[in-house]
Amino acid sequence: MSKSSKAPGNLWLAEELWKLDAIEFGDFTLGRTAVHSPIYINLRRLISNPKALNRCARIIKEELEALMSMRNPHVHPFTLVAGVPFGGLHVATAFSLLANVPMIYIHPPHTDKADVIEGIYVRGQSCLIIDDLITGGGSILQTAATLESAGLVVRDAVTLIDRQEGGRQALKAAGINLISILTLEQIANYLMSAGHITEDQYRATMEYLASRNGG
Numbered sequence: 008m009s010k011s012s013k014a015p016g017n018l019w020l021a022e023e024l025w026k027l028d029a030i031e032f033g034d035f036t037l038g039r040t041a042v043h044s045p046i047y048i049n050l051r052r053l054i055s056n057p058k059a060l061n062r063c064a065r066i067i068k069e070e071l072e073a074l075m076s077m078r079n080p081h082v083h084p085f086t087l088v089a090g091v092p093f094g095g096l097h098v099a100t101a102f103s104l105l106a107n108v109p110m111i112y113i114h115p116p117h118t119d120k121a122d123v124i125e126g127i128y129v130r131g132q133s134c135l136i137i138d139d140l141i142t143g144g145g146s147i148l149q150t151a152a153t154l155e156s157a158g159l160v161v162r163d164a165v166t167l168i169d170r171q172e173g174g175r176q177a178l179k180a181a182g183i184n185l186i187s188i189l190t191l192e193q194i195a196n197y198l199m200s201a202g203h204i205t206e207d208q209y210r211a212t213m214e215y216l217a218s219r220n221g222g
């Protein structure tokens with residue numbers, strides 16, 4: 008697919024990440040969950056294209072508005088967003104600016120200010136968590152636990168990508184609904200159909216996903 012061609016709907020994000028060299032193939036052991044993953048996605052590279060980051064914020068806003076306008080709304084009202092450092096901070100900041108919703112964040116674990124919450128909030132406020140990507144869900148669950156112990160209410164979380172490695176189920180078990188813009192499977196299917204990756208890379212990704220049993 009040429010650099011100027013258009014990918015439909017949210018698959019635009021897959022094409023943009025490809026153009027940003029944010030999708031790598033190899034043998035990656037990542038964070039807390041993914042072991043020997045053939046694919047790695049570095050969403051932090053979105054900061055190099057402000058228009059793309061802004062479009063991500065727009066997609067999230069539209070997705071939330073659509074879910075909220077349903078007869079049985081699939082998203083709870085919120086008056087605060089929390090970005091998960093570091094990858095989720097940029098996405099949450101972009102969304103906060105676009106939607107005019109105040110933001111907070113928690114200093115990451117193992118730092119001088121671990122668990123300190125930056126920004127203004129009051130107990131009882133509802134807070135939407137935003138991260139760039141979910142694998143096993145540990146980062147969002149830890150964020151939710153800290154926010155809840157500060158008196159905030161967390162019902163929903165948004166990620167741009169769900170790697171389908173059990174994160175959605177882990178959040179559900181904790182009473183948190185996950186909204187994701189793209190899954191790893193959708194990305195792999197798009198990259199294959201666009202001719203960006205080889206059949207071997209595609210097959211390795213699909214076999215990895217099947218072995219993770221998370222979907």
Ligand SMILES: O=P(O)(O)OC[C@H]1O[C@H](OP(=O)(O)OP(=O)(O)O)[C@H](O)[C@@H]1O
Nearest residue numbers: 040092093094140141142143144145146
């Ligand atoms: O669902 P999980 O298993 O928790 O994995 C997903 C988390 O991993 C990545 O962050 P990372 O820990 O690499 O930190 P960073 O954003 O600061 O690079 C990503 O940004 C998520 O926060």
Ligand SMILES: O=C(O)c1cc(=O)[nH]c(=O)[nH]1
Nearest residue numbers: 037038041047048049142
């Ligand atoms: O599991 C992770 O930590 C992880 C996976 C991935 O594809 N990209 C990333 O930034 N983190």
